[in-house]
Amino acid sequence: MRRILTVPAVRGLVERSRSFAEGWNAFWFTPADPTLTGVLRVLTGLMLLYTHAVWGLALDDFFGPTPWLSAEMVRDHQQFEFAYSFWWWVEPEWMWTAHGLSLAILALFTVGLWTRVTSVLALIVAISYANRVPMALFGLDQINVMLTLYLTIGDGGRAVSLDRWLARRRGKGPATPSARANLGRRLIQIHMCVIYFFAGVSKLQGPSWWDGEAMWLAFANLEYQSMDMTWLAWHPLLLNAMTHATVLWEVFFCALVWNRWWRPVMLGCGTAMHLGIGACLGMWTFGLIMLVGCASFLPDEVARSIVSAFSRRRAGRPARVAIPAAAVPASAAAKTGHRPMGAVVSVDYGRHRSPADAS
Template identity: 30%
Template sequence: MKARTTSGARGAVLRFFFAPAEATPLAALRIGVAAVLLGQAALVAPAFFALYDRAGFLQGPLQDEFAKPGLPHLGWLVALLGREGAPDAPILAGIAALYVLSLVALLVGLRARFAAAVAWLLHTILMMTGSATNYGADVFANIFLFYLMWMPSGDALSIDRRISRRPRGPTWSARFGLRVVQIHLCIVYLTSGIAKASGRGWWNGAAMWEALTMPDFRVFDFSWLARHAWIAVLAGWTVLLWELGYAAFVWPRRTRRLWVLMTAAMHLGILIFMGLYVFGAIMIVLTTSAFAVRAEPVRMAEGGDRPQAAVR
C-alpha cells in the first residue's frame, strides 16, 4: 500500500510538471512582455541620449561609478565597440535600434528564443548602466526575458509556428515552463505579503496613505483619506488578503478567476493612481498569461470532429 501511494504521489508530481501542454500561455507571456517593454522604450526614447550618452546627465566617469561593478554596462560596450575619442551617439543609436528590433521579433515570434536572448542581454546592460533608477518593473522584465530564452514561447501565436514545416502539439517543455512562471509568481506574492504583514503599516492604513500621497508617485489628491481613515485600513487589509492568499487561491478553478481579476485590478490601480505604468502593465501580463490563458491540450471528441477539452 505504501509503495502504491508513493508511486501515485510521484506520478502526480510528474504530471504536474511535465504533462504535455499547449504553449499558448507562454506565447501570451512573450507577447505581453515584449509589448510592455516596447511601450517603455517609447517613453524613454525622447531622453535616451541625455540618460545614457557619456556626455549627457551623467558624464563618463560618473556614469561608470553609478554602474553595477563587475557587470557589463553601456560605457563598457561603447568602449569595446568604439574608437578612442569617437562620439558615443552612433553606437548608442545602434544599441537602441537592436534592442527595439529584438523586442519586435519577440512580439511577433520570429526566432523567439534568440530574440529573447538579445533583448535580455541588452536590457541587462541598460539596467546595469542606470542601476540607480531601476525598480520592480525592470527586475521582473529582466527575469522573464531570461525565462523566455529557454521556454518554447514561439510554438504558438508566432511567425516561427507559421513557417514551421512540422506541426507542434502539446509538449512537456511548455508545461514545465508554465509551472516555472506560476511558481515564481506565487513565491513573489507570498513573500511580499509576508513582508507587508510583518509591519504595522498595512494593518493600520499608514502604508496605503503613504503610497497614495508620496510626492514622487502622487497622481491624484488623496488628502481626503485623512478624514476617512477606515478606507485606507480596509484597502490595506484587502492588499494583505490578496497577496497572502495568491499562492493558495490562484490554483483552484473555483477561485482562480477571482484572484486573477483581483490581481489585475490591484495593478491597474497602481498604474492609474501611482503612475507606475510599466510596473502595473507587466504585472498584469504575468498573472493573466500564467493563470488565465488555457494550457490544456484539446482532443477530438469520440465519433466526431469537434474539439473537446482534455480532462485536466
C-alpha cells in the same frame, strides 16, 4: 532488497515517493497548449519594446558619454556582483546603433520571428540595459526580465508567432502541445507566487500595514500621485480595509490561486489592485506587466479565444485565396498537405488520469 520492500512502512514510503514523482512530473512536464505562452510573449514583447523605446527619449542622459550614472559609480556599485552589460563596450558614437539594434531584436521577439534566437538576445538586451542603469530601475524591469527568461525557456515563439505562420506555409500544422510551454508557464506562476508572498510578508514588518494607514501613505505621496486621492482622508475605514486587503491578498495569493474556486477571486482582486496602482500611483507599466505575469494562471481556453477573436477579425477582411477552400477539412488537408490537428490538450492541474481511471 525485495524483502525490505514487503515491509508495509517501507512500501508506503516507496508509494508516496512514486506518487510525489508522478505529481512533480505532471506539474512541470505535462505537454501544454503553447497558445498562452505565445500570447504572454506578445504582451511581454510589447512592454519590452515600450520600456526600451522610452530609454531612447533620454538615451544621452542615461547611456551617453556623461550620463546621470557614471561608469565609475555603477562599477563601484557592482564590483562584487556578477552583472554584465554590452553597454560597457559601446562607444558613444555607436550608442544609437546599439539602441536601434536592441529595439529591432525586441521587435522580432514580440512578433515571434526566429524566436529561439531572438528570445535569448532579448533577454541579453533587457539585462544589459538594467545592469547599465541600476539606480534608475524599479519593479517593472525585474518583471520584464523574469518573463523574458521564462518565455525563452518555454519556447514562447512556438505559437502566435511569425515562426508558426511560416511553418504553416511550409506545410506544417498548428502548434502541438509541448512540455517546454508548460515548463515556462509553471516557472512564471511559481515566480509570481514568490513575488507576492514576499511582497506581503515584508509589509508585516511595517506598523502602518497593521494600523491600516499604509494605503494613505501611498496615496499622500505627491511624487507618486497621478490622481488626487486625498478625499480618502474623510474615509479612514475604507483606507483601513484597502490596507488589510492588500496584505491578505499578497500573503495568501500563493496558496489560493491554485484552487479552482479561489483563482478567479484572486485574479480579479489582483487585476483591481494593479489597475489601481496604474491609475492612482502613475505606474501603469508596472501594473500592466504584473497583470501579464498573472495572466499565466488563465486557462488555455481563454488564450485560444483571444487568439481566435483576432484571427476572426483578420479573416473578416477581404483576402486573396490561392487555394480553393474545401468544405470538408480532410479534403482541404489533402489538397494543401496540412495535417488535420486533433483537439489541443489543456493543462491538467491535477494528477494524470488515464481513460481507465476515468471509467
